[in-house]
Amino acid sequence: MCFIGLEGIKLSAKKIVYVSILVSQALVLNIVESFIPVPIPVPGIKIGLANIVTLVTILMFGFKESLIVVILRTLLAQLLVGNLTSFLYSVSGGILSACIMFFVYKRYSKYFSLVGVSVFGSVAHNVGQLFVAALIINNFLIFSYLPVLMIAGIIMGVFTGLVANYFKKYIKNVKYDSKW
Template sequence: MNSTKKVTNVALLTAMALAISLIEQMIPLPVPIPGAKLGFSNMIILICLYLYPLKYALLVGILKSFLLMLITGSVSSFFYSISGAIFSALAMGISLKLRGKTFSFVGISEIGAFFHNFGQILVASFVMGNIKMYLYFPILVIMGIFTSFFVGLSVNYITSHMDKINFGDIKNEKIDKRF
């Protein structure tokens, strides 16, 4: 895959994840839990993992977090967002290797949500200087179970249609490992 196509695809995936994150921030949650959100931008990260190696998904997650900070001006949210994105992408990337043998996209999404919340709580306990922040973790995990189930079902639907139209052939193109 040439570098122009690679940069374009990463930029498009980043733009989609950023747009979904911005829309997601406008959706009011029925439960007033600070820091909780629907996590729909993880669909793009999971699709990126389906198409490309882990480093591309990490890049999309990091760029999305950085651009979201620039657009919203929320520097403190950046640290929570980037830690969650890194933990989530790593966990989903590892579990995607086991897909078919052990995990479906729903399971991979559930694992990603768990580690996203874990990364955020890790940063929160460090920033607040209080280990009691981990008491908040089960609440985030329970909410994440429901939202990540929807994310996993959506990715399963999207990737099955990508395979039908041979969009998945992008996976079979030779990817330069130096990126």
């Protein structure tokens, strides 16, 4: 059985179930993370637990599915605990992060481990959020905050990459239908 998804993409029922499970896992991690105090008391710094699921989605399926997971997770999280401005920050950072992680993973995986891919994604997430913030407040001096966010992004990216790397061996054991 096939369904027509976003932009005419044909999705099997099995794939829809897998992607839905990944969206719900990312949503749960996003909500749980909002209750975890970050050891560094700097605004905008988060662990990025939902990025673990984005990495896993890239490993399991690819680019389109990872974007679907990021967009749906962000939309649902903001409906539950956020507002419009935080949605714009989250979705822009999430999309840029997924794009960069997929590009680095597909193009440079022989040079960068999954931890390195995660670090690139984490830094890209911060850049995407700062860009939207600069547009909203109409002041690009906010990028002076980037070095602090980059250091935090590297640390958090290493953590999320290590966790995603742990799951990588289990992902290889999942058998996929070639018609996906």
